[in-house]
Amino acid sequence: MEDFRESVIHIAYIISAAxxxxxxxxxxxPASARQGNQLAIGAMTLAFVATLIDPEIxxxxxxxxxxxxxxxxxxxxxxxxxxxxxxxxxALFNGMGGGTAAVIAVGEFMKFARDGExxxxxxxxxxxxxxxxxxxxxxxxxxxGKLHEIIPSGAIRSPIQMPASILLVLAVGATWVYLLAMGxxxxxxxxxxxxxxxxxxxxxxxxxxxxxxxxVSLLNSMTGLAAAAAGxxxxxxxxxxxxxxxxxxxxxxxxxMSQAMNRPLSNVFFGAFGAAxxxxxxxxxxxxxxxxxxxxxxxxxxxxxxxxxxVPGYGLAVAQAQHAIRELxxxxxKRNVNVRYAIHPVAGRMPGHMNxxxxxxxxxxxxxxxxxxxxGEFQRTDVVLVVGANDVVNPAARTDQSSPIYGxxxxxxxxxxxxxxxxxxxxxGFAGIENDLFHLDKTRMLFGDAxxxxxxxxxxxxxx
Amino acid sequence: xxxxxxxAIYVFLLTVFLxxxxxxxxxxxxxxxxxxxxxxxxxxxxxxxxxxAGAADxxxxxxxxxxxxxxxxxxxxxxxxxTDRMLEMFKKKxxxxx
Numbered sequence: 080m081e082d083f084r085e086s087v088i089h090i091a092y093i094i095s096a097a098x099x100x101x102x103x104x105x106x107x108x109p110a111s112a113r114q115g116n117q118l119a120i121g122a123m124t125l126a127f128v129a130t131l132i133d134p135e136i137x138x139x140x141x142x143x144x145x146x147x148x149x150x151x152x153x154x155x156x157x158x159x160x161x162x163x164x165x166x167x168x169x170a171l172f173n174g175m176g177g178g179t180a181a182v183i184a185v186g187e188f189m190k191f192a193r194d195g196e197x198x199x200x201x202x203x204x205x206x207x208x209x210x211x212x213x214x215x216x217x218x219x220x221x222x223x224g225k226l227h228e229i230i231p232s233g234a235i236r237s238p239i240q241m242p243a244s245i246l247l248v249l250a251v252g253a254t255w256v257y258l259l260a261m262g263x264x265x266x267x268x269x270x271x272x273x274x275x276x277x278x279x280x281x282x283x284x285x286x287x288x289x290x291x292x293x294x295v296s297l298l299n300s301m302t303g304l305a306a307a308a309a310g311x312x313x314x315x316x317x318x319x320x321x322x323x324x325x326x327x328x329x330x331x332x333x334x335x336m337s338q339a340m341n342r343p344l345s346n347v348f349f350g351a352f353g354a355a356x357x358x359x360x361x362x363x364x365x366x367x368x369x370x371x372x373x374x375x376x377x378x379x380x381x382x383x384x385x386x387x388x389x390v391p392g393y394g395l396a397v398a399q400a401q402h403a404i405r406e407l408x409x410x411x412x413k414r415n416v417n418v419r420y421a422i423h424p425v426a427g428r429m430p431g432h433m434n435x436x437x438x439x440x441x442x443x444x445x446x447x448x449x450x451x452x453x454x455g456e457f458q459r460t461d462v463v464l465v466v467g468a469n470d471v472v473n474p475a476a477r478t479d480q481s482s483p484i485y486g487x488x489x490x491x492x493x494x495x496x497x498x499x500x501x502x503x504x505x506x507x508g509f510a511g512i513e514n515d516l517f518h519l520d521k522t523r524m525l526f527g528d529a530x531x532x533x534x535x536x537x538x539x540x541x542x543x
Numbered sequence: 544x545x546x547x548x549x550x551a552i553y554v555f556l557l558t559v560f561l562x563x564x565x566x567x568x569x570x571x572x573x574x575x576x577x578x579x580x581x582x583x584x585x586x587x588x589x590x591x592x593x594x595x596a597g598a599a600d601x602x603x604x605x606x607x608x609x610x611x612x613x614x615x616x617x618x619x620x621x622x623x624x625x626t627d628r629m630l631e632m633f634k635k636k637x638x639x640x641x
Contacts, residue, residue, distance in 0.1 A: 141605055311555075
């Protein structure tokens with residue numbers, strides 16, 4: 080009977096592995112992405128049900144209660160959270176996964192140690208699962224906290240940072256050696272657990288908020304590897320396969336993302352992006368002239384234009400103005416103005432985030448253009464409306480070699496006839512650098528909360 | 544090293560190459576949903592936590608197992624739910640614009 084049950088579990092796991100692989104394949108193309116996610120849900124459900132009949136499981140109450148509590152909280156958060164807060168939610172879930180992997184490794188080690196000697200393979204898997212899982216747990220919580228701005232989002236640096244981190248790495252290394260070379264005891268694993276938790280905090284704290292998406296992506300990949308390690312500990316193939324899939328694809332995704340944001344990974348961890356906040360460009364002296372405008376004038380410029388390009392940025396999302404911008408576009412459309420959106424690859428908080436936010440507001444897909452598609456169009460455009468975007472339209476990226484964002488591909492908003500910039504204040508953007516676009520003769524600044532300002536402009540457009 | 548352990552390393556290695564191949568040419572638009580989806584997939588640790596919790600024979604192991612299952616279930620269920628919510632928006636683009 081037990082043989083039969085085990086065969087059923089193995090077959091279920093094999094099907095589940097296939098579904099995960101096909102699901103991931105589907106997820107990488109826009110048309111089939113949702114179906115891919117659903118296949119992965121199917122794979123997870125199948126593995127879950129199959130595990131319930133595992134003969135090793137004798138107590139069910141912890142599983143049932145735990146699944147209800149954890150699943151309930153996860154589902155509630157996933158449904159309720161604002162789409163703008165999505166990156167930090169992903170970070171939170173990632174931390175939970177890392178914590179799980181670490182807890183599994185500790186629990187299994189306790190069993191190994193009690194049953195006699197711990198083999199090299201087991202020791203190695205446990206050490207890896209505990210260390211990486213714990214770093215992913217606290218690292219993700221710090222990253223999420225920074226994205227949510229509970230923790231100061233800038234790069235927090237102090238002179239003791241480097242020595243402290245090195246010391247923590249050495250301490251973790253020492254517990255590894257003790258565990259692998261000398262067998263180690265439960266206490267060793269708990270010390271490893273505690274030090275790795277602190278190390279996770281120490282590694283992420285000094286990184287600036289702008290780099291957090293890349294960090295979350297990297298931690299996501301690490302949790303995948305920790306899950307695979309848990310699979311080694313438990314001799315469970317589905318954990319190894321799913322964990323390795325995430326570890327590998329997550330690592331590649333991290334590289335792709337850092338390329339899209341023009342931030343080499345080494346810069347993310349050792350560069351001083353956030354710390355350069357008061358860098359040369361921002362510090363150069365007194366206020367340069369700006370030209371302000373008001374809702375009525377902006378409405379005239381927009382209403383009588385032929386071609387308008389909207390450049391949405393994170394400020395638009397923060398102000399929850401996605402719907403307002405669509406309403407304005409609809410009004411302009413009625414007046415036969417050709418409206419398009421220019422989406423920078425990192426508009427929002429991470430690649431693809433702005434597309435999600437605009438999709439939520441029902442902005443038609445065929446009006447969204449990626450940077451390469453639309454960059455040549457700006458010079459034939461009457462009005463560019465920049466809403467809550469800053470660094471992605473900063474010409475310094477093209478011209479100023481000393482600028483921290485030099486070399487980042489930007490939207491050529493400055494080549495349009497007129498530029499209207501909607502912004503809360505003259506505060507510099509995420510990268511903390513001055514933007515010369517705001518001081519051009521043809522640029523008009525419209526200060527205020529994006530949602531309120533757009534409402535005024537919409538009302539004014541209706542009247543022109 | 545046991546044969547099982549060595550085989551698991553082979554499985555791991557091959558899957559790593561597969562994982563890289565699978566998402567090699569993904570457009571930037573999908574980076575966010577894809578990160579969220581892979582984040583949900585490593586919620587598979589839930590299964591490991593179930594095995595720890597279900598076979599626990601001491602109070603400490605019960606507690607560890609319970610914590611593991613709560614965190615793992617949150618990762619899996621929450622991760623898939625939020626990914627679906629994102630992709631749903633991508634999908635409901637009607638072509639009625641014309």
